[in-house]
Amino acid sequence: MLYLAGIIITFFLVAILASKKNKSEADKILALWLFCTGFHLFLYYLHYKKDFASFPFLLGFELPMPLVQGPFLYLYTSALTNQNKSKKYNWLHFLPFIIAVLVLMPFFTLSFQEKLKVFENDGKGYENLILILYSAILISGIAYALLSLQKLSKHRKNISDQFSFNEKINLRWLQYLILGSSIIWLVVIFYEDQYIFSFVVFYLMFIGYFGIKQVGIFTNQTVSENFILNVSSNENVEIENILEKVKYEKSSLSSEELLSIHQKLTQIMETEKLYKNPDLTLAELSQKLNVHPNVLSQVINSAEGKNFYDYINLQRVEEFKKLILLPENQKYTLLSIAFECGFNSKTAFNRNFKKATGLSPSEYLKWFFLNT
Structure with missing residues (x-):
């Protein structure tokens, strides 16, 4: 049977x-x-x-x-x-x-x-x-x-x-x-x-x-194709600039170019807090910076020593550490503040927080207040 x-x-x-x-x-x-x-x-x-x-x-x-x-x-x-x-x-x-x-x-x-x-x-x-x-x-x-x-x-x-x-x-x-x-x-x-x-x-x-x-994860388009299609829809970007950036896909950046892009990345993270978008992707962030995704990936790997996933989630952890100490946030749960920082699940929050600090969120708070 x-x-x-x-x-x-x-x-x-x-x-x-x-x-x-x-x-x-x-x-x-x-x-x-x-x-x-x-x-x-x-x-x-x-x-x-x-x-x-x-x-x-x-x-x-x-x-x-x-x-x-x-x-x-x-x-x-x-x-x-x-x-x-x-x-x-x-x-x-x-x-x-x-x-x-x-x-x-x-x-x-x-x-x-x-x-x-x-x-x-x-x-x-x-x-x-x-x-x-x-x-x-x-x-x-x-x-x-x-x-x-x-x-x-x-x-x-x-x-x-x-x-x-x-x-x-x-x-x-x-x-x-x-x-x-x-x-x-x-x-x-x-x-x-x-x-x-x-x-x-x-x-x-x-x-x-x-x-x-199961649903699709990646489209059939290459990163280069997606970059051109997405960015070319922006009227403020000329096609010559797009093609120039695509050249970096398989080439190395100079230290000056890498430093410049990293500074722009740091600035946009501080001002726009893009990491709060739980579905943020490398392609979306690279479009904001007007650089090719492969270039941005190279910048993050070289300047931060991390891949895109770890870099963004570290930004979320740092934001959480700031928000949790604000008096007006004491009425909220740890998880609700984590969601505000861009995490989309309790598992992802706990895993990335411990990876960044070596402590669980509750252990970190206990440690912080004992040492201040």
Whole structure:
């Protein structure tokens, strides 16, 4: 019953994704991934019910199916984090699966009775081929899980360089998804099929729930394109100035230019307190300063020794330390003042405050009043 429920839920999720408006690349990959996994689960269900006689031509097709799991996980991670640049070569990730199908073709062309006899005799006559296929499946699964984690790590660095918040876009659930995939491969090594596919059913529910909820994080435009489009809409900025600044994207700043931009940054932070915007991004701040985002990132990294995320949140922490001491703010809670400073969650506030001061907000206040 569990497997049948998993099959129904999986294809239901595929239908939801297929009917979704404005489907992203990640949605399309997820729909195809779920379809292939649902089909694989269906093939196992036929084994479980010993009902392959109803679909004799399908017997054996489940053997190479695990080889698509790793590539789909990797491509889905790449699409979600906007790192799938060489799309026309995506099919190469499925080359091991294609090769496995071709190698197994002599088996597929056997009659149903002949194939059934092979299965009943634990793959007699195909022992070496099964061993090679099993090894390839394990290598593929583990390798793609590691590659997916690498993509996710790069994504987190990217959002720290471009966003002042990360609670909704850090894709922590995707990390659990990748780790779940790794656990499945461990289950494959040590347990029998019924345990593997029971775990797969719950894994599919997890994929479907979070995958359908997921929204885009980065647009398909590059930073340079966004910068030009955003800034060129400002009538006070000439296109020549824009192009001149774009040149800095891959070049180093002189110390004078870096110092000048840093002074402007410090001034605008003091006067306009842009960090109070909880959704502030590097692109928005660079537009305010009329510099390319990559230039601003370089200035913050060099002059402040921090990425954009840490720099902005340090500004918020410093603002909180000022506001909390004002008599008129004594009636407010610590969290309400933190929100006023630009934090958008209690978790983000506590984490960044402790990172900056080494103390929790309440510990800091106790320490402050004991030492004044």
